[in-house]
Amino acid sequence: MRHLRRIFDLEPEEARFLVQRGLEIKRRLKSGIPHQPLLGRILGLIFEKPSTRTRVSFEAAMLRLGGQTIFLSSRDLQLSRGEPLKDTARVLSRYVDGLVVRTFGQEVVEELAAHATVPVINGLSDKFHPCQVLSDVLTVVETGRPLEGLKVAWVGDGNNMANSWIEAAALFGFELRLACPEGYDPAEDVLSEARSRGAKIILTRDPVEAVSGAEVVNTDVWASMGQEEEAEERRRVFQPYQVNAELLKHAAPEAIVLHCLPAHRGEEITEEVLEGPRSVVWEQSENKMWLHAAVLEWLLA
Ligand code: CP
Ligand code: NVA
Numbered sequence: 001m002r003h004l005r006r007i008f009d010l011e012p013e014e015a016r017f018l019v020q021r022g023l024e025i026k027r028r029l030k031s032g033i034p035h036q037p038l039l040g041r042i043l044g045l046i047f048e049k050p051s052t053r054t055r056v057s058f059e060a061a062m063l064r065l066g067g068q069t070i071f072l073s074s075r076d077l078q079l080s081r082g083e084p085l086k087d088t089a090r091v092l093s094r095y096v097d098g099l100v101v102r103t104f105g106q107e108v109v110e111e112l113a114a115h116a117t118v119p120v121i122n123g124l125s126d127k128f129h130p131c132q133v134l135s136d137v138l139t140v141v142e143t144g145r146p147l148e149g150l151k152v153a154w155v156g157d158g159n160n161m162a163n164s165w166i167e168a169a170a171l172f173g174f175e176l177r178l179a180c181p182e183g184y185d186p187a188e189d190v191l192s193e194a195r196s197r198g199a200k201i202i203l204t205r206d207p208v209e210a211v212s213g214a215e216v217v218n219t220d221v222w223a224s225m226g227q228e229e230e231a232e233e234r235r236r237v238f239q240p241y242q243v244n245a246e247l248l249k250h251a252a253p254e255a256i257v258l259h260c261l262p263a264h265r266g267e268e269i270t271e272e273v274l275e276g277p278r279s280v281v282w283e284q285s286e287n288k289m290w291l292h293a294a295v296l297e298w299l300l301a
Contacts, residue, residue, distance in 0.1 A: 003113040003120045006128045007167035021294035036066030037301040044096035048074040048103045057289040089115035119299040133164035135291035150174040153214035158186035170199035177202040179210035219243045244270040
């Protein structure tokens with residue numbers, strides 16, 4: 001039995017397989033060929049934070065593959081009244097065939113996985129957002145860009161998304177350049193593990209340096225879920241890290257722009273860029289469903 005707590009739970013060939021499989025399932029279902037490997041399977045989703053895309057794309061993927069879902073807002077579970085995670089994990093494992101969890105601390109994902117007897121999938125924690133980044137890689141591959149030698153820029157917060165991009169760089173072999181303000185770097189342990197696996201990662205304070213010649217430019221919100229009280233301070237610190245038309249002049253001529261959404265127009269990205277010709281964000285959000293389909297088929301079929 002396997003879990004997907006972070007991208008480093010995967011071998012490089014497994015990560016590549018999931019991306020290719022997601023594209024295959026997309027082609028197959030879009031051309032009307034039935035594919036229901038998860039008939040009779042049930043996925044539970046425990047969410048401690050809001051979600052539009054991750055929740056609905058996991059549930060839709062499960063239903064499209066013939067399975068069913070049970071959505072569990074954490075405030076409706078006894079978890080909210082102090083029932084231990086290890087008890088919750090063992091009980092829910094007897095009802096469902098897999099669990100997606102969206103939470104704060106990564107240790108919640110780890111603890112659930114340690115005690116669950118079904119696969120546990122991280123649907124975002126404060127530290128990682130593995131399925132999002134795998135589906136973002138799928139989106140890049142779908143545009144025909146080879147990952148070999150690809151230059152990817154990350155501009156903004158060294159957050160859960162940045163940490164997962166760092167792990168993806170180690171597994172897929174592209175070059176990743178991150179521009180983060182001082183005090184907002186990605187996790188040191190993630191960086192050093194990725195580097196020890198041979199990842200090509202450049203960390204700078206300068207967004208222009210990160211974006212120069214990049215074929216993929218990525219950003220994310222300045223204040224993640226749970227950081228609402230820091231939002232004002234972050235708006236001040238992150239101002240020079242906005243992805244706008246001026247910054248994109250330094251990127252490769254055919255560069256695409258990714259944003260996992262939700263976006264804050266006028267903060268980390270301008271309306272012009274988000275709605276402009278380089279933006280692939282709508283395809284990117286659709287592709288979450290296809291990558292999740294591949295993950296669910298792989299773990300639960
Ligand atoms: N990108 C993403 O995870 O969006 P949601 O918060 O809507 O799930
Ligand atoms: N970094 C953001 C991603 C949202 C999908 C957050 O954690 O809120």
